[in-house]
Amino acid sequence: MVPAWLWLLCLSVPQAFPEAQPAELYVEVPENYGGNFPLYLAKLPLPREEAEGQVVLSGDSGRAAEGPFAVDPESGFLLVTRALDREEQAEYQLQVTLETKDGHVLWGPQPVRVHVKDENDQASGHQATATIDVSVVESTWVPLEPIHLAENLQVPYPHHIAQVHWSGSNVHYHLESQPTGPFDVDAEGKIYVTSELDREAQAEYLLRVWAQNSGGEDYAEPLELQVVVMDENDNVPVCPPPGPPVSIPELSPLGTEVTKLSAEDADAPGSPNSHIAYRLLSPEPEEGAAGTAFELDPTSGSVTLGTAPLHAGQNILLQVLAIDLAGAEGGLSSTCEVTVTVSDVNDHAPEFTTSQIGPISLPEDVEPGTRVATLVATDADLEPAFRLMDFAIEGGDVDGIFGLDWEPDSGQVQLRLCKNLSYEAAPSHEVVVVVRNVAELVGQGPGPGATATVTVLVERVLPPPKLDQDSYEATVPVSTPAGSLLLIVQPADPTSRPLRFSLANDSEGWLCIDKVSGEVHTARSLQGAQPGDTYTVLVEAQDADEPRLSTSATLVIHFLKAPPPPALTLVPVSSRHLCTPRQDHGVIVSGPSEDPELASRQGPYSFALGPNPTVQRDWRLQPLNGSHAYLTLALHWVEPHEHVVPVVVGHNGRMWQLLVRVIVCRCNVEGQCMRKVGRLKGMPTKLSAVGTLVGTLVAIGFLLILIFTHLTLARKKDLDQPVDSVPLKAAV
Numbered sequence: 001m002v003p004a005w006l007w008l009l010c011l012s013v014p015q016a017f018p019e020a021q022p023a024e025l026y027v028e029v030p031e032n033y034g035g036n037f038p039l040y041l042a043k044l045p046l047p048r049e050e051a052e053g054q055v056v057l058s059g060d061s062g063r064a065a066e067g068p069f070a071v072d073p074e075s076g077f078l079l080v081t082r083a084l085d086r087e088e089q090a091e092y093q094l095q096v097t098l099e100t101k102d103g104h105v106l107w108g109p110q111p112v113r114v115h116v117k118d119e120n121d122q123a124s125g126h127q128a129t130a131t132i133d134v135s136v137v138e139s140t141w142v143p144l145e146p147i148h149l150a151e152n153l154q155v156p157y158p159h160h161i162a163q164v165h166w167s168g169s170n171v172h173y174h175l176e177s178q179p180t181g182p183f184d185v186d187a188e189g190k191i192y193v194t195s196e197l198d199r200e201a202q203a204e205y206l207l208r209v210w211a212q213n214s215g216g217e218d219y220a221e222p223l224e225l226q227v228v229v230m231d232e233n234d235n236v237p238v239c240p241p242p243g244p245p246v247s248i249p250e251l252s253p254l255g256t257e258v259t260k261l262s263a264e265d266a267d268a269p270g271s272p273n274s275h276i277a278y279r280l281l282s283p284e285p286e287e288g289a290a291g292t293a294f295e296l297d298p299t300s301g302s303v304t305l306g307t308a309p310l311h312a313g314q315n316i317l318l319q320v321l322a323i324d325l326a327g328a329e330g331g332l333s334s335t336c337e338v339t340v341t342v343s344d345v346n347d348h349a350p351e352f353t354t355s356q357i358g359p360i361s362l363p364e365d366v367e368p369g370t371r372v373a374t375l376v377a378t379d380a381d382l383e384p385a386f387r388l389m390d391f392a393i394e395g396g397d398v399d400g401i402f403g404l405d406w407e408p409d410s411g412q413v414q415l416r417l418c419k420n421l422s423y424e425a426a427p428s429h430e431v432v433v434v435v436r437n438v439a440e441l442v443g444q445g446p447g448p449g450a451t452a453t454v455t456v457l458v459e460r461v462l463p464p465p466k467l468d469q470d471s472y473e474a475t476v477p478v479s480t481p482a483g484s485l486l487l488i489v490q491p492a493d494p495t496s497r498p499l500r501f502s503l504a505n506d507s508e509g510w511l512c513i514d515k516v517s518g519e520v521h522t523a524r525s526l527q528g529a530q531p532g533d534t535y536t537v538l539v540e541a542q543d544a545d546e547p548r549l550s551t552s553a554t555l556v557i558h559f560l561k562a563p564p565p566p567a568l569t570l571v572p573v574s575s576r577h578l579c580t581p582r583q584d585h586g587v588i589v590s591g592p593s594e595d596p597e598l599a600s601r602q603g604p605y606s607f608a609l610g611p612n613p614t615v616q617r618d619w620r621l622q623p624l625n626g627s628h629a630y631l632t633l634a635l636h637w638v639e640p641h642e643h644v645v646p647v648v649v650g651h652n653g654r655m656w657q658l659l660v661r662v663i664v665c666r667c668n669v670e671g672q673c674m675r676k677v678g679r680l681k682g683m684p685t686k687l688s689a690v691g692t693l694v695g696t697l698v699a700i701g702f703l704l705i706l707i708f709t710h711l712t713l714a715r716k717k718d719l720d721q722p723v724d725s726v727p728l729k730a731a732v
Helices: 002-016 615-620 686-719
Strands: 025-030 037-041 054-059 069-071 075-079 091-099 106-116 133-134 147-150 160-162 172-178 183-184 190-192 205-214 221-231 246-249 257-260 278-284 292-295 302-305 315-323 333-343 355-361 371-378 391-393 402-406 412-417 428-437 452-460 470-479 485-488 501-506 509-515 520-522 533-545 548-562 570-579 588-592 606-609 619-622 628-634 641-651 656-666
Touching: 025 037, 054 069, 069 091, 069 588, 147 160, 160 221, 160 452, 172 183, 190 485, 246 257, 257 333, 257 588, 278 292, 355 371, 371 391, 371 452, 391 402, 402 428, 412 428, 470 520, 606 619, 615 619, 615 641, 628 641, 628 656
Parallel strands: 025 106, 133 160, 147 221, 246 333, 355 452, 470 548, 570 656
Antiparallel strands: 037 075, 054 091, 069 075, 091 106, 160 190, 172 205, 183 190, 205 221, 257 302, 278 315, 292 302, 315 333, 371 412, 391 428, 402 412, 428 452, 485 520, 501 533, 509 520, 533 548, 588 628, 606 641, 619 628, 641 656
């Protein structure tokens, strides 16, 4: 006899599932869930081959679902967006289809029944179903829905999960589990679970319960009860094992995938407990940065490049947090690590450290092969192959006068001379050197720093000057006065370029040389020189237009004993006047005009003060030229009167003495001498004037004495007369 419920089930199957639609998906949601939203409920069995369609969620009558449910199109999870209240609605009937944009159904509908569980349905924080009662209808079992039990249920065992009733008396119950599980039934039909369940060990059990009489005969077919072990979030997401560093080129574009993390969770596949979300922990964005270097997709775990630039040589440790429960509060997490290395690309063109070198002066007779300059270039790339450089002359060397030498792995290049220089052909050169990468450059081309200009000035080569003698000698007495001409240094070719002369090593300061004419004179008296001694100085001659061209010759002075002083011929010189205190005036002493031998006035004259120490102290004589000297006061104040200054003049071995008469006087503001005026004829002298004045005063004093004496004697005479002799004065 076939049970009635089986017939009903067979009749209802064609009506309920006319197109063999998928079995109904049962989902439970805790009431008033206090975690984060959205809350992922279950993974829908969407077909992968129809991934191009769009997921449509609707109610049981085909209307669009307006409740708090949605489907994540990327992960295929059914999710709830807010907390549910069982008192408002205990269950929700949903349908999920995969449709094209024009409404054509590619897959489905998938019925989904969402059951809102009462808050009292949770025991010790783990999900479990309430006990259900099973009764008999017309000697048959009533079909039951599956029982959902939470694994690791924290309740006392055995735990009552269901109650079956078979009408009649003396009924015994027998239970079998496939596979064998911790289930039992007592005599009253109460079904118990006797220990904790582990979903990883067994996810579902099929319980069969027989109702038997006392003889062990079955009253009917066994009751089949499906027990589903609900997953508990007791497995931490497992990150993939660390692998080799991930290499990313330096200039990779925005959005380039760096890596894709795929953590695994041992909880029930498709359940929220195994739904992993990802969160980037490090590197954190730099302070003030406009963007981040990496972006992370929280659902797929894909890490892509962000807007912040990366630099070659960076080693970055990515730390990503993998959280189950789709990242909701209370989810378990693990930290996954991936090392990212930014590899170098040839994006930096080499550049010279300086763009201008020189000017560098080279004589035109310099030999080919001479190094002219060293140029240094740098490349900011890190890869050695990207730092290899090639150099070339780009301009300023049409005739191939210059060349380049460098090592392949060096940033230095030598600019060398390959041909002879010519001042007449080109007095200067501007050689432009360019540097390039050997490897192909990525990105922008070379900038202005890739060229350098070397300026070379060609110096004209002239023969050095030559003197008429290789060395010079002169013999002079030790008594030779200052200003005496010793010799004349001249160029070997009188028509050559003009020279400028100077003396070196003149430690005593005895000599001087005219820089234009080359005449060597005694600068001062040869005090300290001894007869028989020699004195060596160096005569240097430089080209007046090219000072770098020079030559030199030694000058040796031999000192002789002073000859006896010749008889001096005294030549008087007309007097002049100078002002004291000293002013900027002097007296010109002429040699030729006072030369006794008028016929031999050729050649230079020498001048010196006479040997009188007072004369040498008060006066100063300076040679003015080869024929005249300049006589001035040596002291600021010299006594005003007429002075006779002896000046010794020498010429052609002869010597004579000039007696220069100089009147030193006080001067007015115009420099004119103020002289004393003599006594006029017939004018008294001071002494006679004083004598006259004194005589006059004595005569006046004598007269006054006589007058006072006469008055005194007359008064005394009047006092000596008698009274009666005094005449009476008559009254008028």
